[in-house]
Amino acid sequence: MSSSNAAPLKPVKSTGLHIGDAAPGVAKVDPIIIADNVTRQFGGLKAVDVEHLEIPRNAITALIGPNGAGKTTLFNLLTGFDKPDTGTWVFDGKQLNGVPAFKVARMGQVRTFQLTKALGLLTVLENMKLGSQKQKGEGIFASLIKPLWNKQEEEIEERALDILARFKLDTKKDDFAASLSGGQRKLLEMARALMSQPKLVMLDEPMAGVNPALTQSLLEHILDLKVQGMSVLFVEHDMQMVRHIADWVVVMAEGRVVAEGPPEDVMQNPAVIDAYLGSHQDVDLGVVTGRIAGEITSEVEDLLEEIDAETGVEHEIEQPPVVAPEKDEDSK
Amino acid sequence: MDWGSILSNTASWLISPETIAYALAALGLAVHFGYGGLLNFGMAAFMALGAYGYAISILTFGLPWWAGIIVGCLASVVFALILGIPTLRLRADYLAITTIAAAEIVRLLFTTQVFDSVTNSADGLGNYHAGFRAANPFPEGTYGFGPWTYNENGWWVRIFGICLLAVAALLVWLLMRSPWGRVLKGIREDEDAVRALGKNVFAYKMQALMVGGVFGALGGVVFALPSAVVPSVYVTSLTFFIWTILLLGGAATVFGPLLGAVIFWVIMGFLSNVLPALASSGFLPFMSTTQAATLRYILVGLALMLIVIFRPQGILGNKKELTFVK
Ligand SMILES: Nc1ncnc2c1ncn2[C@@H]1O[C@H](COP(=O)(O)OP(=O)(O)OP(=O)(O)O)[C@@H](O)[C@H]1O
Ligand SMILES: [Mg+2]
Numbered sequence: 001m002s003s004s005n006a007a008p009l010k011p012v013k014s015t016g017l018h019i020g021d022a023a024p025g026v027a028k029v030d031p032i033i034i035a036d037n038v039t040r041q042f043g044g045l046k047a048v049d050v051e052h053l054e055i056p057r058n059a060i061t062a063l064i065g066p067n068g069a070g071k072t073t074l075f076n077l078l079t080g081f082d083k084p085d086t087g088t089w090v091f092d093g094k095q096l097n098g099v100p101a102f103k104v105a106r107m108g109q110v111r112t113f114q115l116t117k118a119l120g121l122l123t124v125l126e127n128m129k130l131g132s133q134k135q136k137g138e139g140i141f142a143s144l145i146k147p148l149w150n151k152q153e154e155e156i157e158e159r160a161l162d163i164l165a166r167f168k169l170d171t172k173k174d175d176f177a178a179s180l181s182g183g184q185r186k187l188l189e190m191a192r193a194l195m196s197q198p199k200l201v202m203l204d205e206p207m208a209g210v211n212p213a214l215t216q217s218l219l220e221h222i223l224d225l226k227v228q229g230m231s232v233l234f235v236e237h238d239m240q241m242v243r244h245i246a247d248w249v250v251v252m253a254e255g256r257v258v259a260e261g262p263p264e265d266v267m268q269n270p271a272v273i274d275a276y277l278g279s280h281q282d283v284d285l286g287v288v289t290g291r292i293a294g295e296i297t298s299e300v301e302d303l304l305e306e307i308d309a310e311t312g313v314e315h316e317i318e319q320p321p322v323v324a325p326e327k328d329e330d331s332k
Numbered sequence: 333m334d335w336g337s338i339l340s341n342t343a344s345w346l347i348s349p350e351t352i353a354y355a356l357a358a359l360g361l362a363v364h365f366g367y368g369g370l371l372n373f374g375m376a377a378f379m380a381l382g383a384y385g386y387a388i389s390i391l392t393f394g395l396p397w398w399a400g401i402i403v404g405c406l407a408s409v410v411f412a413l414i415l416g417i418p419t420l421r422l423r424a425d426y427l428a429i430t431t432i433a434a435a436e437i438v439r440l441l442f443t444t445q446v447f448d449s450v451t452n453s454a455d456g457l458g459n460y461h462a463g464f465r466a467a468n469p470f471p472e473g474t475y476g477f478g479p480w481t482y483n484e485n486g487w488w489v490r491i492f493g494i495c496l497l498a499v500a501a502l503l504v505w506l507l508m509r510s511p512w513g514r515v516l517k518g519i520r521e522d523e524d525a526v527r528a529l530g531k532n533v534f535a536y537k538m539q540a541l542m543v544g545g546v547f548g549a550l551g552g553v554v555f556a557l558p559s560a561v562v563p564s565v566y567v568t569s570l571t572f573f574i575w576t577i578l579l580l581g582g583a584a585t586v587f588g589p590l591l592g593a594v595i596f597w598v599i600m601g602f603l604s605n606v607l608p609a610l611a612s613s614g615f616l617p618f619m620s621t622t623q624a625a626t627l628r629y630i631l632v633g634l635a636l637m638l639i640v641i642f643r644p645q646g647i648l649g650n651k652k653e654l655t656f657v658k
Contacts, residue, residue: 117525118522122521129511143506196530
């Protein structure tokens with residue numbers, strides 16, 4: 001971490017965010033988003049069915065849940081990239097349902113995408129500058145006269161270089177974004193979102209595909225956002241990180257909010273363990289499937305019995321032949 | 333074979349009104365496709381609207397020649413609006429399909445008997461030159477040297493066209509170095525990402541469609557200035573010649589369309605002279621001279637394929653970009 005001195009290694013957790021018991025839909029002391037009755041149906045599947053949800057201001061909120069829980073769909077709805085079947089929500093005191101995506105972003109609610117969207121044939125620096133709001137030179141007539149926007153452009157460039165340095169992308173500023181690695185693109189997308197000086201940053205799996213060392217600095221960036229007064233809502237599958245930085249955790253399963261609360265409490269919640277962590281979180285699935293040689297513990301036997309009971313197939317437990325662990329198919 | 337006349341005929345294409353007109357239209361397409369990623373396959377319609385807007389304003393409404401040019405441009409702006417409102421919100425390929433269809437509708441409207449009193453249907457319009465020629469600053473006479481010897485009207489059309497082209501190229505350059513151009517290029521790469529950054533993507537695409545459309549209309553005007561407006565010119569193959577020029581020169585460049593147009597017409601001019609000459613001197617057996625002249629269209633098609641396969645970024649395109657072509 002170079003320029004930001006504010007991010008401590010031990011995150012300062014915000015507490016006392018909610019009013020009353022931490023149950024799904026609990027009211028917050030100072031919510032930045034209040035959503036009511038938001039539903040989105042895809043054919044027969046109710047991808048999102050949120051009765052009431054409040055996201056606290058100036059805090060880091062993690063949105064977790066199994067694959068297909070509706071996290072990305074909820075992101076899309078809240079940011080205007082998708083239209084809900086029903087529902088209303090308020091962002092920072094303004095009614096936002098039906099507002100187009102670009103206006104949502106202008107109001108200060110900026111998102112990133114699960115499938116990274118780097119603008120390939122623009123340079124890294126151009127990507128960054130694009131994130132800046134209220135640019136005079138973005139009007140078609142003003143764009144023709146450089147003196148009108150030149151000064152602002154210089155300020156934007158300065159700010160862009162500053163953020164790039166923090167994300168360790170400054171050496172790449174003149175490269176096409178298409179030449180960045182997958183993890184670097186994640187960083188660029190987040191840095192670009194910050195260029196718009198948002199009030200709420202919504203990050204869809206910002207850590208996916210980023211190496212451990214960078215993950216650490218990414219975490220610090222996210223913590224830093226809070227220090228700077230922003231609110232963060234992020235989707236993440238790595239419980240370790242959620243535990244580490246989140247002030248508040250919202251758990252979704254099958255489109256509904258099944259639990260919310262401070263991270264330590266939520267991880268103990270039986271509904272969460274059942275829906276997400278799974279009751280057999282200590283078992284190596286490789287051992288269960290026989291792909292990796294390993295000790296058949298009583299837990300493995302339990303799980304196998306459960307699977308058999310569900311599928312109705314007889315399964316003999318036998319010591320699998322000892323094979324070298326296979327290489328993971330493709331980790332990119 | 334008379335090589336002297338072949339080469340001289342070829343050289344004259346360098347600054348022919350056709351070359352200038354195609355360069356203007358290709359510049360418009362560069363704004364649409366090269367910078368904005370808009371798949372416009374209806375450039376012929378924008379050109380037709382420019383040409384007819386010019387001719388009809390003068391012949392039917394008695395407007396001065398410069399007002400005719402403005403009317404032609406306005407017509408293409410309205411066409412861009414009509415085309416863009418329903419399609420620009422959809423995926424890029426829908427625009428492609430719609431523009432082909434819309435361009436045919438425009439051509440058929442100019443061809444049909446229904447508006448015969450205004451459009452003169454299939455015969456087209458002519459004899460609208462008086463106003464433009466009266467504004468000619470060049471004194472009467474024949475000037476120039478070698479293959480570039482024209483009378484005062486020939487020069488006036490060419491100089492006027494080149495000025496229009498220079499202004500258009502300057503505008504494109506100014507636009508594309510600005511933050512406006514940055515947004516447009518961003519939209520070409522991924523419009524959702526640009527939307528997420530608070531830019532009104534629809535408005536930018538509409539502006540790009542209009543700007544490029546106006547250049548197309550100006551191309552139509554320059555094409556019409558020295559000759560006549562005939563509906564059978566504005567067929568789909570005209571659109572594809574413009575595409576060939578754009579891809580030849582380099583889609584996301586300012587000078588690519590100009591270079592592409594010059595190369596295209598010089599080669600076309602050369603082939604139209606040399607192929608019949610070869611046929612008549614017996615070098616191309618099984619072919620009459622007329623057949624030999626049409627052979628050039630086959631060669632243009634072949635050239636388009638070869639460019640796209642071997643140099644998709646065009647002559648002036650950035651080699652580095654090619655590495656990342658999806
Ligand atoms: N455009 C769509 N059309 C049809 N079904 C969709 C669409 N988008 C999402 N779904 C479905 O909605 C459900 C929720 O998807 P979503 O992408 O929101 O999950 P997620 O919680 O983000 O999962 P992950 O953790 O894997 O990213 C899934 O079952 C998915 O198949
Ligand atoms: Mg998702």
